[in-house]
Amino acid sequence: MESTQNRKNVGDFLADVMPDLIDKHILYEASVQDPDVDLALIERISERAGFPSPVSLREDFCGTAWMACAWVRSRGDREAWGVDLDRPTLDWAETHRLPVLGKDAQRIHLHEENVLNHSCPDVDCVAALNFSYMIFHEREVLKQYFQSVYESLKSNGIFLLDIFGGPHSQDVMKEKKAVPGGTDFQGTEYPDFTYVWDQAAFNAVNHQIRCHIHFKGKHIVSIPNAFTYEWRLWSITEVTDLLHEVGFTSVDPYFEGWSDEDNDTDGVLEIRESYEGMLSWISYLAAVKQES
Ligand SMILES: C[S@@+](CC[C@H](N)C(=O)[O-])C[C@H]1O[C@@H](n2cnc3c(N)ncnc32)[C@H](O)[C@@H]1O
Structure with missing residues (x-):
């Protein structure tokens, strides 16, 4: 009896100290x-x-297609397309995300295609988030992408993208964020961990930037270089000008404000015409196509 109890205690002890192996997509x-x-x-x-x-x-650039999943789940008449080049990531979405939706999954269509040359029908809204379009380094190619987004939107359409900037975006530096434990879309629990954004190299001549994402923490198996990006750090004025050039009627930048009390952004997104003194910032750009 006592030895069984001891084994149980050892098991519990090991379960407590062994870090969890959590999938990098969940993190x-x-x-x-x-x-x-x-x-x-x-x-x-x-x-x-x-x-x-x-x-x-x-x-x-849908990756795990979490936004597409949230879209079809938000209303019974909504339909979503996800476009990504990476077959393994789409497979992961098909295994771990779509089944959670039950029959709502019939309204999601994942395409293993280049966003520059996809075969999806015209839509009301296109989203390209987490700076993914920065994979395009040449102005002509980024313009081609924006042009194709414009043309694939219906008459009254919205293109939502995001951008980061400020003097610190050009620094070689690492920024850590504590992520509290929680439950993912599929119900998988994950413990608290640290997300590390690593700006590993920046070329001031051509604005090429290499970034890595690392995950670490006491309770997870660390994943160094979980993701690496070789981007061009486009400026907000370059991107806004290009969006106007391809035909968008308006382009509005939404920024969170700053809370001195919390020494952090305040979570309130507003269109701002000027934003001074911010060392680093993230903005959503809302590009609107209005034809009728
Ligand atoms: C930063 S992840 C974005 C994941 C997710 N959509 C998000 O908002 O966080 C970038 C994704 O873009 C995909 N990708 C890169 N170039 C692409 C291209 N030209 N066409 C389609 N997908 C591309 C990669 O395979 C990767 O899954």
Whole structure:
């Protein structure tokens, strides 16, 4: 009896000290994505433009397609397309995300394609989040992408993308964020961990930037270099000008404000015409196509 009890205690002890092996996609989603915020912003942009609430969404660079999943789940008449080049990531989405939706999954269509040359139908809204378009280094290619987004939107359409900047975005540095434990879309529990954004190299001549994402912490098996990006750090003025050039009627930058009390952003997204003294910032750009 006593030895069984001892074994149980040893088992419990090991379970407590052994870090969990958590899938990097789960850690990524918990660290940098919040589809509820994205969907609420799309609704706001749509109302502001005087458009009916959007029904169809294409999530470009969709990865695990979490936003597309949230879209079809948000309303029974909504349909979503996800486009990504990476077969293994799409397979992961098909195994770990789509089954959670039950029959709502019939309204999601994942395409293993290049966003520059996809075969999805026209939609009310396109989202390209977490700076993924920065994979395009040449102006002509980024313009080609924006042009194809414009043309694939219906007459009253919205393109939502994001951008980061400020003097610190050009520094070689690491930034840590504590992510509290929680439960993912599929119900998998994860413990608290640390997300590390690593700006490993920046070339001031051509604005090429190499970034890594690392995950670490006492309770998880660390994953160094879980993701690596070789991007061009586009400026907000370059991107805004290009969006106007391809035909978008308006381009509005939404920023969170700053809370001195919390020494952090305040979580309130507003269109801001000027934003001074921010050493680093993230903004959503809402590009609106208004043809009728
Ligand atoms: C930063 S992740 C974005 C994941 C997710 N959508 C998000 O908002 O966090 C970038 C994704 O873009 C995909 N990707 C890169 N270049 C692409 C291209 N030209 N066409 C389609 N997908 C591409 C990669 O496979 C990767 O899954």
